[in-house]
Amino acid sequence: xxxxxxxxxxxxxxxxxxxxxxxxxxxxxxxxxxxxxxxxxxxxxxxxxxxxxxxxxxxxxxxxxxxxxxxxxxxxxxxxxxxxxxxxxxxxxxxxxxxxxxxxxxxxxxxxxxxxxxxxxxxxxxxxxxxxxxxxxxxxxxxxxxxxxxxxxxxxxxxxxxxxxxxxxxxxxxxxxxxxxxxxxxxxxxxxxxxxxxxxxxxxxxxxxxxxxxxxxxxxxxxxxxxxxxxxxxxxxxxxxxxxxxxxxxxxxxxxxxxxxxxxxxxxxxxxxxxxxxxxxxxxxxxxxxxxxxxxxxxxxxxxxxxxxxxxxxxxxxxxxxxxxxxxxxxxxxxxxxxxxxxxxxxxxxxxxxxxxxxxxxxxxxxxxxxxxxxxxxxxxxxxxxxxxxxxxxxxxxxxxxxxxxxxxxxxxxxxxxxxxxxxxxxxxxxxxxxxxxxxxxxxxxxxxxxxxxxxxxxxxxxxxxxxxxxxxxxxxxxxxxxxxxxxxxxxxxxxxxxxxxxxxxxxxxxxxxxxxxxxxxxxxxxxxxxxxxxxxxxxxx
Numbered sequence: 001x002x003x004x005x006x007x008x009x010x011x012x013x014x015x016x017x018x019x020x021x022x023x024x025x026x027x028x029x030x031x032x033x034x035x036x037x038x039x040x041x042x043x044x045x046x047x048x049x050x051x052x053x054x055x056x057x058x059x060x061x062x063x064x065x066x067x068x069x070x071x072x073x074x075x076x077x078x079x080x081x082x083x084x085x086x087x088x089x090x091x092x093x094x095x096x097x098x099x100x101x102x103x104x105x106x107x108x109x110x111x112x113x114x115x116x117x118x119x120x121x122x123x124x125x126x127x128x129x130x131x132x133x134x135x136x137x138x139x140x141x142x143x144x145x146x147x148x149x150x151x152x153x154x155x156x157x158x159x160x161x162x163x164x165x166x167x168x169x170x171x172x173x174x175x176x177x178x179x180x181x182x183x184x185x186x187x188x189x190x191x192x193x194x195x196x197x198x199x200x201x202x203x204x205x206x207x208x209x210x211x212x213x214x215x216x217x218x219x220x221x222x223x224x225x226x227x228x229x230x231x232x233x234x235x236x237x238x239x240x241x242x243x244x245x246x247x248x249x250x251x252x253x254x255x256x257x258x259x260x261x262x263x264x265x266x267x268x269x270x271x272x273x274x275x276x277x278x279x280x281x282x283x284x285x286x287x288x289x290x291x292x293x294x295x296x297x298x299x300x301x302x303x304x305x306x307x308x309x310x311x312x313x314x315x316x317x318x319x320x321x322x323x324x325x326x327x328x329x330x331x332x333x334x335x336x337x338x339x340x341x342x343x344x345x346x347x348x349x350x351x352x353x354x355x356x357x358x359x360x361x362x363x364x365x366x367x368x369x370x371x372x373x374x375x376x377x378x379x380x381x382x383x384x385x386x387x388x389x390x391x392x393x394x395x396x397x398x399x400x401x402x403x404x405x406x407x408x409x410x411x412x413x414x415x416x417x418x419x420x421x422x423x424x425x426x427x428x429x430x431x432x433x434x435x436x437x438x439x440x441x442x443x444x445x446x447x448x449x450x451x452x453x454x455x456x457x458x459x460x461x462x463x464x465x466x467x468x469x470x471x472x473x474x475x476x477x478x479x480x481x482x483x484x485x486x487x488x489x490x491x492x493x494x495x496x497x498x499x500x501x502x503x504x505x506x507x508x509x510x511x512x513x514x515x516x517x518x519x520x521x522x523x524x525x526x527x528x529x530x531x532x533x534x535x536x537x538x539x540x541x542x
Contacts, residue, residue, distance in 0.1 A: 026048060027048050030048045031048075034046065038437070038439070039436055039437040039438070039439065040076075041074060041075055041076040041085065041436060042071040042072065042075045042076070043067070043071055043075040043076040043077050043078075044067065044071075044077060046077075046078040050262075051078040051079055051080070051081070052077045052078050052079050053079060053080075053257070053258065053262070055067075055077075056079070056257050056258065058251075058253065058254070058269075058526060059525045059526070060253060060421045060422060060525065060526070060527060061421045061449060061525040061529065062525065064086060064088075064421065064422065064445070064447045064449065064450065065449060065450070067086065068086070068088045068447055068450045072088075073087070073088045073089035073092065073434075073450070073454075074086070074087055074088070074089070074092060074433075074434055074436065077445075079257055080257070080258075080259060082111075082441070082442070082443055083439070083442050083443070084442070084443040084444075084445050085433065085436070085438060085442060085443070085444050085445065086445040086447050087433065087434070087444060087445065087446055087447060087450075087451075088447040088450025088451060088454065089434070089450075089451070089454060089456075090451055090454060090457055090475045090476075090477040090478040091434070091475070091477070092433060092434040093446065093451070093477040093480070093484065094476075094477055095431075095432075095433065096425060096433070096444065096446075096484070096485060097476075097477055097483075097484030097485040098485065104132060104486075105427055105429060105431050106425045106427065106431075106444070106485060106486075106487075107132060107135075107485075107486050107487065108130060108132060108425065108426045108427070108428065109127065109128060109129075109130070109424050109425060109426060109487065110122070110128050110130050110256075110424065110426055111130055111426050111428075111441065111443075112130055113255070113256060114260065115254075115255030115256055115258070115259075115260070115263070116128050116252075116255055116256065118255060118260070118277075119252060119255050119276075119277070119280055120280060120284060121252075121345075121348070123345075124341065124342060124344070124345025124346075124348075125138060125345035125346045125348060125349035126138050126139055126142065126346070126349045126490070127349050127352065127353065129345075130426075134342075138342070138345075138346055139490065141314070141315065141318065141346070142346070142490040142491075143490055145311045145314055146207070146311070146490060146491060146493075146494060147490065147493065151494075152397050152493060152494075152497060153397050155207070155397075155494055155497050155498075156395050156396065156397045156400070156497060156501065158203065158206050158207070159203065159395060159497070159498060159501045160394060160395050162199060162202055162203060162206075162216070163199075163395075163501070163502075163505045165216060166195065166199055166216055167505075167509075169216060169217075169220040169224075170188055170190065170538065171186065172220070172224065172226065173188055173190075173220070173223060173224055174186035174187065174188040176224065176225065176226070185539075186539060186540070187537060187538065187539035188537070188538055188539070189515060189535060189536070189537050190535070190536060190538065191533045191534060191535055191536075192362075192363060192366050192506075192534050192535075192536045193359065193360075193363040193531045193532065193533050193534045194219065194533065195216070195219065196358075196359040196362050196363060196502070197215075197242055197355065197356070197359040198215035198216040198218070198219045198238070198242070199215075199216060199359070199502075200354060200355045200356075200358045200359045200498065201213060201215040201238060201241070201242055201351070201355045202214065202215050202216055203354070203358075203498060204350060204351055204354035204355055205234055205235065206310075207310070207311065207350070207354070207494070208310065208311045208312055208347055208350045208351070209234050209290060209294070209310055209311075209312045209347075210308045210309070210310030210312065210313065211232070211233075211234040211310075212230070212232070212233060212234065213233055213234050213235035213238045213241070214230040214233045214238065215235075215238040215239070215241075215242060217230050218238050218239050219239070222239075234290055235286055235290075236286075237282075237286075240279075240282060241282070241283060241286060241351075242355065243279070244279035244280070244282055244283045245283075245351060245352060245355050245356055246356065246530055247275060247276050247279045248276065248279065248280070248352060249352075249356055249526060249527050249528035249530060250524060250526030250527070250528070250530060251272050251273070251275070251276040251526055251527075252276065252526070252527050253526050253527035254269055254272065254273055254276075255273075256527075283348065283351075284344065284348075287344045287347050287348060288340065288344060290312070290347070291312070291316070291340050291343050291344060291347070292340070294312055294313060294316060295316055295340075298313065298316055298317065298322065303321060303322060307322065311346075311350070312343070312347065315338055315343045315346060315347075316337075316338070316343065317337075318337060318338055319336055319337050319338075320337050350491075353489065353491055354491055354494070354495070356419070356528065356530065357419045357420075357495060358495045358498050358499060359531075360419045360528075360529060360530065360531050361410070361413065361414055361419060361495070361499055362498075362499055362502050362503075363521075363531040363534050364413045364414070364416075364417040364521065364531065365409065365410060365413045365499065365503065366506070366512065366534060366536060367417075367514070367521045367534055368409075368412075368413050368416065368417070368464045369409060369413075369507070369512075370512060370513055370514045370517070370536070371464070371514070371517065372464055375409065375464070375466060376507070378405060379405060379406055379409055379503070379507065380507060380508070382403060382404070382405045382406055383403070383406065383503070383504050383507060383508045384508070386399050386402050386403065387399065387504055387508055389508070389541070393504070393505065393508065393509060395501050395504060395505075397497065400497060400500045400501065400504070403500055403503075403504070404470065404471070405466065405470055406500055406503050406504075407469070407496075407500065408466040408467070408468075408469040408470040409466045409503070410496070410499050410500065410503070411466075411469045411479060411481070412464060412465060412466040412468055412469055413464070414479070414481040415452045415453075415458070415468070415479055415481075416452070416453075416461075416462070416464055417521065417523075417529070418448045418449060418452055418480075418481060418529065419481075419528060419529055420448050420481075420528060420529075421448060421449065421525060421527065421528065421529060422445050422446060422447060422448060422527075423445075423446040423448060423480060423483055423487075424443060424444070424445060424446070425443070425444040425446070425487075426441075426442070426443050426444070427440065427441075427442050427444065428440055428441065446480060448480055451477070451478065451479075451480055452478075452479065452480070454478070457474065457475055457478045458478070482495075506538075508541070509540065509541055510538040510539060510540060510541050511538065511539050511540075511541050511542075512536055512537075512538050513536065513537050514534075514535070514536055514537075515535035515536060515537055516535065521534065522534070
């Protein structure tokens with residue numbers, strides 16, 4: 001009763017003073033704790049309540065580049081109650097990338113983040129799986145499925161078939177308005193970024209499901225008056241599916257850098273968040289349909305019948321009576337089948353990792369090669385020496401391995417225009433990095449652009465020069481295109497095979513030039529660099 005009387009006896013000014021004192025007390029404690037923190041590193045000053053969130057614009061590349069320039073090769077930034085140490089020097093990565101299966105200090109990418117959980121991405125598949133046992137379970141399967149030597153040869157045959165189809169679409173579009181006499185001298189303006197995104201989506205679809213999603217067909221139908229009909233597509237709306245992948249890489253960063261209140265209420269962000277969640281629902285629904293359809297097909301087959309060799313089928317039958325593999329895969333030391341949600345997580349990671357990264361990489365290769373005539377001629381000379389122009393061009397995996405200069409071009413393009421902006425590790429126990437102690441529950445951010453353009457390792461880092469990689473040594477951590485250590489990308493060999501194959505086909509069979517040689521490479525950055533488009537002009541090479 002006394003408290004009741006005191007409460008109503010207080011005036012407005014009394015409440016205001018109480019609120020001000022509470023805020024001042026919080027701010028004082030906040031900055032006392034910040035300025036007396038152990039193991040200090042340089043970095044931007046965090047603000048109470050929002051920490052360094054005031055720096056966030058959605059463009060992580062711009063943010064990390066500016067902070068690297070201001071604070072050096074190692075600095076700290078506080079976001080969402082967590083210390084994040086940003087590394088931009090190759091030598092500092094050695095301990096992270098040298099971790100073994102017995103040392104799991106740097107094995108984890110993310111802690112539990114409610115934002116990733118809201119996206120339906122956390123704890124499933126590989127990329128954002130914070131459960132180490134579950135991650136090992138899935139990684140063992142990925143390695144078993146796509147790192148075998150036989151897989152490389154199968155992949156090249158799939159590429160041969162897809163490239164033949166792609167060339168057919170290009171020729172058809174070029175010939176639509178030509179007379180019969182002119183059809184051998186055709187030329188065509190295309191957006192190579194858009195076409196290669198459809199190519200890689202078709203490629204991932206075959207690798208994962210054994211079926212086509214006919215993304216190239218859908219894109220061709222958008223631009224052609226002559227329509228192609230496909231009734232057996234595994235993804236009915238592949239255009240929307242690809243757009244969903246792009247939206248994910250541009251906007252998922254809002255779910256890792258901003259709390260739920262900010263991302264769901266800030267006027268210029270909440271609509272983007274809502275859009276991405278809609279695309280995620282669509283992609284999950286699409287993948288669920290694919291899984292259920294294949295599961296029904298398998299259940300209708302007799303035990304012992306020969307099944308497809310695609311990854312989806314293997315995921316479904318793993319550790320069941322239909323599993324023909326001699327090597328079993330366990331989770332929590334229990335040999336059990338995968339659930340549909342676990343399978344969906346692996347499929348989503350495969351599409352996310354396999355579509356954009358390879359398409360963006362090839363778009364950058366085309367851009368830089370076409371701006372460098374001497375490099376282009378040197379690359380063509382190597383292609384012609386291994387794949388003679390007068391012979392029918394049927395790719396073979398062993399021949400692709402001979403392309404040393406083309407490989408150097410590929411790596412230099414990946415260096416100067418990386419797909420990833422940051423690579424993340426989360427440490428649950430104290431550790432040491434570059435002579436600095438990191439407390440438990442710290443996130444380590446690898447600034448990819450800073451690593452790839454570090455002046456101590458790359459003279460004239462802004463110049464496109466494949467000779468940096470051509471029979472020359474470099475620091476083992478100075479190129480982090482596919483990451484490193486236990487978390488190295490499991491699809492790296494497939495990506496390299498696709499890229500080399502596309503280089504041979506596109507440059508070996510066609511004269512390629514940029515429509516606007518003076519235009520910069522148009523890139524949109526969020527959590528990943530997305531090449532929005534690259535208009536080129538192609539015609540059959542004489």
